[in-house]
Amino acid sequence: MPEKSWKRTERAVAARLNGRRVPVTGRSRGDAPDVDHRWLAIEIKHRTRLPAWIEDAVCQAEAAAREDQLPVAILHQKGRDHDRDLVVLRLADFESWFGP
Structure with missing residues (x-):
């Protein structure tokens, strides 16, 4: 199987x-x-497919990032405390900044 x-x-x-x-x-x-x-x-x-708006947010961060910056998208739900926000970044970027 x-x-x-x-x-x-x-x-x-x-x-x-x-x-x-x-x-x-x-x-x-x-x-x-x-x-x-x-x-x-x-x-x-x-x-099968991730929401396009999440991918778009990461692409926007990448387009705006300088070479020495880590591009991240912060996802915030209206009415929630910012401590609960999510940080989204590409796995390759995570690995290059933090290692495996």
Whole structure:
């Protein structure tokens, strides 16, 4: 039976970041991340298509960033405290700034 694409995605990200995929059988919802890592708690969401507005926000940050700046998009939900905002950036940019 071929491996499911979401499992391949979890394995690929784990390998890139020097982590280890935690099998679904080894976790229950909320008690362990998808990838075991030394300093990150990695939860992976695999979708057929990501919302275009999120991709657009990251592209805008990239277009505006100088060479010495990390392009990030901050996602804020109206009425929420800014401590709950999400920071979105490309995995390659994350790796180049923070390493695996």
